[in-house]
Every structure is written in structure tokens, then in C-alpha cells.
Amino acid sequence: MTAYEYLLSYHIKPSVQRIAIMDYLLNHKTHPCIDEIHTALCKEIPTLSKTTVYNTLKLFVEHGAAKMLTIDEKNACFDGDVHPHAHFQCKVCNKIYDVEIPQNLSEAEPFRKEGFIVEEVHQYYKGICPECAEKGLMNN
Known part of the structure; x- marks a missing residue:
């Protein structure tokens, strides 16, 4: 399933930024934090801000398309794999x-x-x- 289809399945309106962020989460199983995602994607989307990454991840979590992990008390990390684990x-x-x-x-x-x-x-x-x-x- 593509990131575009994945977003639609969670009733999230796809945009260039949302697709890129979801694609990153689905293809990088490293449980990245906001800074990691921003650094990786700002090369291909120079106008991408950390605020946009934060707000997009918040939207994904609210819709159940991603999980926020607080295993590390210093940083929130994100997981695109939402099956129970x-x-x-x-x-x-x-x-x-x-x-x-x-x-x-x-x-x-x-x-x-x-x-x-x-x-x-x-x-x-x-x-x-x-x-x-x-x-x-x-x-x-």
C-alpha cells in the first residue's frame, strides 16, 4: 500500500507533505523523532518546517495512522506500524x-x-x- 492509499484508509486528506512524512514512517522502521524526519525530508521539500512535521504527526496519531512512543523520556518518537506490538x-x-x-x-x-x-x-x-x-x- 502506498503512503497516499494509507492516508486515505485513515480518512486523512493527502498533501505533498503528509505523503512524504507517512512514506518516511512506513519505510524507516527506526522510530524517528520530529527532528530526524524533518532533517531527512527538508532536502527534497525545502519549505518543510518542523512545525508542519509536528502538526502532521499529531494528525496521524489522532487518526490512528501512527503511534507516538514515549519510551525515551527526552524525545517523542513515532511509529507507522500501528498493529499491536x-x-x-x-x-x-x-x-x-x-x-x-x-x-x-x-x-x-x-x-x-x-x-x-x-x-x-x-x-x-x-x-x-x-x-x-x-x-x-x-x-x-
Whole structure:
């Protein structure tokens, strides 16, 4: 699915900027922050401002087309993959990885029994990624 089609499927009116930002999110699984997206796209769209990137990402999140991650308390990152999954942040290299939700933790049944309506689940894990562990890099 193209970024244009993806935006339409979430009832978002496509524009050049919106398509470029969504295309970036869908093709870069790095969980970028606003600055990263702006830096990457301002080369091809010189008139793109950080405010436009911010407002566009906010719109995507409001429509459910993207998720805002707050795993890193200093920066909000964004994910174009909206299927239920968890995130792992390496404390050494700071990369954020998509991880599957362990089956026993994904059940919202206890909440439903109590009358809660679960609309979102955010699971964040922090530790050392396999690449940094293999290199013997530990956060001191």
C-alpha cells in the first residue's frame, strides 16, 4: 500500500507533505523523532518546517495512522506500524526495536470483566540489545 492509499484508509486528506512524512514512517522502521524526519525530508521539500512535521504527526496519531512512543523520556518518537506490538529500547545504543507482545501479557480480559474498555496498550522494555551485548558494551 502506498503512503497516499494509507492516508486515505485513515480518512486523512493527502498533501505533498503528509505523503512524504507517512512514506518516511512506513519505510524507516527506526522510530524517528520530529527532528530526524524533518532533517531527512527538508532536502527534497525545502519549505518543510518542523512545525508542519509536528502538526502532521499529531494528525496521524489522532487518526490512528501512527503511534507516538514515549519510551525515551527526552524525545517523542513515532511509529507507522500501528498493529499491536511492544517496543524495546537499548540503554547503550538507544535504538528502539519492535518486539512481539508476549501472549500472556496481551490479554485484556481481566479489564473487560471489571467493565473497563481497553483501547490501547503500551509496552516498553529497556535493557541491552543483542548487538551491544555481543560487543560486550554495557551501560556503566
